[in-house]
Amino acid sequence: MKLLRVGLPGEETPAILDADGVIRDLSGVIDDIAGDHLSAASRKHLTGLDLSRLPKISDSTRIGPCVGRVGKFICIGLNYADHAAESGSEVPPEPVVFNKWTSAICGPNDNVVIPRGSSKTDWEVELGVVIGKAGRYIDEADALEHVAGYCVVNDISEREFQLERSGTWDKGKGCDTFGPIGPWLVTPDEIGDPQNLGMWLDVDGKRYQDGSTRTMVYQVPFLISYLSRFMSLQPGDIISTGTPPGVGLGQKPPVYLRAGQTMQLSIEGLGTQTQQVFAESDA
Structure with missing residues (x-):
């Protein structure tokens, strides 16, 4: 299934994409793509619906973040060896963990706003893993049973705030609009192996x-098990699993986003995001 949320910011309703690519309204069935509705039992119930009987939603309707009521937005750094190299870093002996604030979350095609004082806003296409079943101390062999689905994440990052302003990476990762997710939450049955998905990102074509x-260093099952040693994972939590090489920081010389540019990014089977870039004063 491809689940999504549509409507104005803060007023999104749950929806599903049918086999013909038509958006169908799920609001008469569930109240949101969130919480207990991410469980295996709820997903099984949705697969049994006759989608042709659900109301159609115009494809011109805004697509919002594909998951609602996100509790934690957990990110993994330097999880591709070639990206670590372009960043001038060693592959870490354990996963690097940081957070994006949930206030950074926005829709896949919403505008991205360069914050005040920024000169090094960057892009990162990443595989997002959405938790559907709570757990602590999860065995790696059982980890994928805790996954509700997968989505595209653009882990937008302000490199000066992240790397040059002391403290943790978090201050350069969680600015408003720095967490587009979606367009769809795609259930595991449609994806198969999450470690065999092509991914790309363009700026102005x-x-x-x-x-x-x-080419991930630490793969999805290990990451779920590893993180569950340090925190309980809850339905709706998002794990953003790292980015391949090609970020702006890694260009020679570095290249960063400017107002007026367009980002487009995609992961195989998970859909495409398109974002216009604005400066804070223009947004």
């Missing part, structure tokens, strides 16, 4: 990132 989840 120029391909900067062109990689695959095959």
